[in-house]
Amino acid sequence: MEGSETAERQRLRRALVDLLNTYSSEAQHIGHAFANRNHLHATDMHALLAVMHAERHGTPLTPGKLGEAIGLTSGATTALIDRLEKGGHLRRSRESTDRRVVHLxxxxxxxxxxxxxxTPLRPHTDAVMDQFSVDELQVIEKFLNGMTGALVEYRDELRGR
Known part of the structure; x- marks a missing residue:
């Protein structure tokens, strides 16, 4: 019985990695469609996602943190922010008592x-999430957080940190 559990675990590991890769690819296709419609570069999309996620978590990014998050030099980050700000996608905000600190x-x-x-994507994703209980969604959240953490760890290793 233990051998079959190991075989099933191996199958699930392969299937889950394949599904994550497929999901990532499909999400990139949608992201590229948005970028193309709005004359944005792929790096612009990465920056906007990083800013959006940071805002959602209540920790807005500084330009330095954004550059670090998407792997750009400070000069390239400034050019990116200038371009996105000019297009109305981003805004710089001074929210702390230290006026030198800029948040995005x-x-x-x-x-x-x-x-x-x-917004038109939401009914599609809601229909999928509605199939799962809160407990199941919490397990999925834990899994995806762990997998994301593993990718970030590896990315940092590749950058030599």
């Missing part, structure tokens, strides 16, 4: 474009 926020125009593009 999603711009209203950029948010409107994102909402118009991604």
């Amino acid at each position: 926020r999603y711009g209203d125009a950029g948010m409107s474009l994102a909402m118009a593009f991604f």
